[in-house]
Amino acid sequence: MIADPGRRRLLDLLQDGPAAVGDLVTATGMSQPNTSRHLGVLREAGLVTSRTAGRRHVYELRIEGFTELARWLTPYVVLRQRALDAAPPRR
Numbered sequence: 001m002i003a004d005p006g007r008r009r010l011l012d013l014l015q016d017g018p019a020a021v022g023d024l025v026t027a028t029g030m031s032q033p034n035t036s037r038h039l040g041v042l043r044e045a046g047l048v049t050s051r052t053a054g055r056r057h058v059y060e061l062r063i064e065g066f067t068e069l070a071r072w073l074t075p076y077v078v079l080r081q082r083a084l085d086a087a088p089p090r091r
Helices: 005-014 021-028 032-044 063-086
Strands: 048-053 056-061
Touching (some): 005 032, 005 048, 005 056, 021 032, 021 056, 032 048
Antiparallel strands (some): 048 056
């Protein structure tokens, strides 16, 4: 889901606040259909929400989705940190 660089770029842009699809297309350089496809995947994953403002579709981050993601990732982060702590020092 967020392994795709295009999706990560969209999430990065949405950190600044809600944005219309057209603005995200311009900022990323992706095509409108590709941008909408990625936003759909992020919406299905619960990381963004969308609303209609006139003729524009506006997306924004859904913080609760990131809380769930962080909760799921935490054991893996701890595991990696333990491995780094146990590794011999580099010279």
